[in-house]
Structure formats: C-alpha cells, structure tokens
Amino acid sequence: MDRRRNFLPLAGFLVCLLAFVSYFVLFYRFPVTRDVPWANWLLFALGLGLVVAGVRRPFRQPERYRGRWTGATLALLSLLVAGFFAFVTMVGSRQLPASAGAPKVGQKAPELRAAGPERPAGAALRPPRRYCRRGRWGRRDRRGRRGGARLLGRPHLLSRLLVTVL
C-alpha cells in the first residue's frame, strides 16, 4: 500500500513563519497586539500544534504516512522560529540604555532650541497650486493666494458637487 504524504508539519511550519512575519508587518501597528503579542503566540500555538500532530502521525501510523525525518526537521525549524520570536520580543527589545542622566520628575528639562524657523508639521505641506472655487478651476500664486482671473478650464461635475456640499 502506498503511504501518503504528510503535509501537517509543512503546514505548521508555514503557520509559524506567518506568526513571525505578521508581527512586524501587521500586528506591530496596533498597540493592543504590539505590547503583548498575544495574536502571534496564538498563531505559534496553532502552528506548533500542527507540527506536533504531523510529527506523530508517521511514527504512530508508519503504514499510512511517511516523512519522519522531514517532519522532525520542520518541527525543529518551527521551534527555532518560535524561539527567535520569543528572544526578539522578550529579550532583544528590552536592551535599552538606562538613561541615568535623563531629567527626572521635578527637575528642569534641558532647553530645546529650534535651529530653523518654527513650523508646525502641517505647514510643511504646501497647499495645492490648483484649486476649485464656485465651480471654476484656478491657480494659486507663489504665496498661496488664489488667482481669480487665471482660470484653467471648465468646471466638471465633481467640482460642482463640492461647491454644493460646501
């Protein structure tokens, strides 16, 4: 009787890889899953569960499944991925300097002097040169003022809708 392929270890290993990568690609963006990576540990638990089930199958049912060494290798790789994730999130991210010289509560904070002109972040974005007012397109001058006499084209439906809403 032909023995079947055992895909569970490979599936578990891929889930473990997904658990590792998804933290930095997705879950790191949200504080609720960044501070404590519970979502990733759930994925690791699922992946390792699949790996364990997949490794046991060819040993318990050798007449039906093959892939003992492949399963064991993938299990080892999965454990390495999970261990590296644990190291990064529990040890590596805590390697911070003590900052003993940082100002304490009640002390005067070192003064900050801006070398350039004070400019709020929003001001760094220039207003668009082209604008639409009352259904007509115009162009702003270098100072951002509207140039009413310099019309650029016929108004279209979108600009009329905007004027209506405004």
Added chain:
Amino acid sequence: MAVSVDPPQVTQKHLAKMGWTYTFLADPQDQAIRRYDLVDPEAGQGIARPAEFLIDPTGTVRWLDLTDDFRVRTRPETVLATFDRLAAGGGTGGGR
C-alpha cells in the same frame, strides 16, 4: 511635540504618510537626545531610545516614561489621564 533623529525630509514624508499635524522637530545631529541622555548606543550611532516627557510651561518635568521595552510605548489615553491627574493637583510620578 515630538523629536526624531531623522532628517527633516524623512520626517515630513512620515508625517504626510501618517497624517500627523503636531509639531515634529528633526534632530539629525543628536543634540537634543544627548542633552536628555536618550542615545541608544546598542541600536547604532545617533539612535534615540523611546521616551516621553510632560513638561509644564515653567520647563519642569512633571511626568516621564522611559519604557523598558522598545516595543511598548506610552498610549495616548495614558498621557491624557496623566494630564487630568496633574491638572487636578495630583502628585507627579513616572509612567513606567
């Protein structure tokens, strides 16, 4: 207000991407982070460790959070609660 060691061009792109509009200062020469002793030598030259300070109008530090984990930052609700506590005359103290 935020201070970053990134150059202004990088900061502006990041602000535009994130939609943030508060004052964001660039400190590419590490002058501010050195004065606050926030340089992280393990992370490479000129990289700051995460830190948050609440400074009152007299320049006195009223609250600070020197996180012990690079991934864990102060959440906005924590800062707002601290504001409320300080405004109500509550004691000062560290965040973490």
